[in-house]
Amino acid sequence: MQKYFSRANIYLVGKQVMPEAEVQRFLENEADTWLTDTDNAAQRIPELAGRICYMSFGDKQGRKDNASYLGHIMQVGHGSVLEHAVFSLLLTGVSRSLTHELVRHRAGFAYSQLSQRYVDETEAQFVIPPAVQGDAELEKLLKDHCDATLKVYAELTEKLAEKYATPEGLVDFALREEQLTEGENGKFTFGEAVEGHDKLSIDDWRELVGKNEGVAKYFKKKTIRGRRKSAREAARSVLPNATETKIFVTGNARSWRHFIELRGDIHAEAEIRALACDVARLLKKEAPNLFGDYEIVKLPDGSERTRTTHRKV
Numbered sequence: 001m002q003k004y005f006s007r008a009n010i011y012l013v014g015k016q017v018m019p020e021a022e023v024q025r026f027l028e029n030e031a032d033t034w035l036t037d038t039d040n041a042a043q044r045i046p047e048l049a050g051r052i053c054y055m056s057f058g059d060k061q062g063r064k065d066n067a068s069y070l071g072h073i074m075q076v077g078h079g080s081v082l083e084h085a086v087f088s089l090l091l092t093g094v095s096r097s098l099t100h101e102l103v104r105h106r107a108g109f110a111y112s113q114l115s116q117r118y119v120d121e122t123e124a125q126f127v128i129p130p131a132v133q134g135d136a137e138l139e140k141l142l143k144d145h146c147d148a149t150l151k152v153y154a155e156l157t158e159k160l161a162e163k164y165a166t167p168e169g170l171v172d173f174a175l176r177e178e179q180l181t182e183g184e185n186g187k188f189t190f191g192e193a194v195e196g197h198d199k200l201s202i203d204d205w206r207e208l209v210g211k212n213e214g215v216a217k218y219f220k221k222k223t224i225r226g227r228r229k230s231a232r233e234a235a236r237s238v239l240p241n242a243t244e245t246k247i248f249v250t251g252n253a254r255s256w257r258h259f260i261e262l263r264g265d266i267h268a269e270a271e272i273r274a275l276a277c278d279v280a281r282l283l284k285k286e287a288p289n290l291f292g293d294y295e296i297v298k299l300p301d302g303s304e305r306t307r308t309t310h311r312k313v
């Protein structure tokens with residue numbers, strides 16, 4: 001398994017389709033003809049949406065090609081039309097510090113990110129910040145620190161797991177997860193008798209778990225997921241911002257444009273700026289009429305930035 005990343009992996013895992021039969025049904029029922037020159041759904045959908053505003057079909061249709069239609073939309077800042085085109089990107093090889101900045105983009109985005117509570121990070125991977133990449137001394141400093149934190153993480157999870165596996169810990173977890181539930185007269189039950197034991201007070205359960213190996217084993221089995229999750233959620237506090245994460249991001253074309261503008265800007269942090277440039281490259285190829293105005297400019301230090309004449313449409 002790769003341990004260190006220097007660039008994000010971007011997977012375009014979701015985009016739209018436009019069922020032609022439904023478009024034709026609408027045109028026949030209500031709108032006459034529509035001339036366009038793209039079969040790219042991401043570009044056709046916002047064009048159709050925009051044309052609805054003025055019902056510019058048939059002899060009311062002015063522009064006859066998708067590029068000039070969407071270009072005009074951007075020029076006049078009618079950006080809401082672009083919200084109908086949606087792209088889902090799965091990002092891996094990005095750091096937690098990058099995603100902390102990414103999720104600040106609220107409008108038009110949906111996120112699903114790897115959980116450090118549910119997923120074990122004993123073998124976490126890391127992202128080397130662009131400024132550190134290629135400098136042997138700095139890379140060693142960073143990698144040594146990452147290795148050291150993984151050791152502390154492993155030790156913390158192990159020690160917490162031990163702590164949670166004491167008779168008190170096991171009964172507490174069973175209670176917290178509502179597996180051990182209160183019945184009548186302050187007696188608790190597991191819903192089924194545990195090796196014939198049922199309806200005991202909390203103190204009696206603790207005592208029983210302490211002296212009966214079979215009952216302790218049963219409690220351990222029933223609480224294993226909760227105990228692991230609790231150990232990880234505490235231990236993750238030592239993991240650095242450089243820890244690699246995976247995030248599934250769905251955004252509409254207007255939101256992606258805003259992201260590319262803000263994070264591809266020279267003032268943006270280097271890792272997210274590189275991502276913004278890669279996202280711009282991918283989306284320019286995928287939907288040139290929506291993203292083709294972005295230039296990706298090489299900077300003297302070898303990194304890149306984005307630039308456009310249509311800001312915040």
Ligand SMILES: Cc1cc2nc3c(=O)[nH]c(=O)nc-3n(C[C@H](O)[C@H](O)[C@H](O)COP(=O)(O)OP(=O)(O)OC[C@H]3O[C@@H](n4cnc5c(N)ncnc54)[C@H](O)[C@@H]3O)c2cc1C
Pocket residue numbers: 104105106107108255258262263267268269
């Ligand atoms: C170079 C750089 C440095 C930064 N530094 C910091 C920092 O030091 N500390 C920090 O906390 N953040 C910082 N940020 C994050 C920044 O403040 C924004 O949270 C982030 O860029 C998302 O931008 P946004 O709000 O425009 O995007 P979105 O949340 O996607 O919003 C898009 C647009 O929708 C509109 N909008 C969204 N929500 C509302 C609303 N509630 N009310 C009215 N209009 C709304 C606005 O026009 C907004 O521009 C930085 C960002 C950049 C690019």
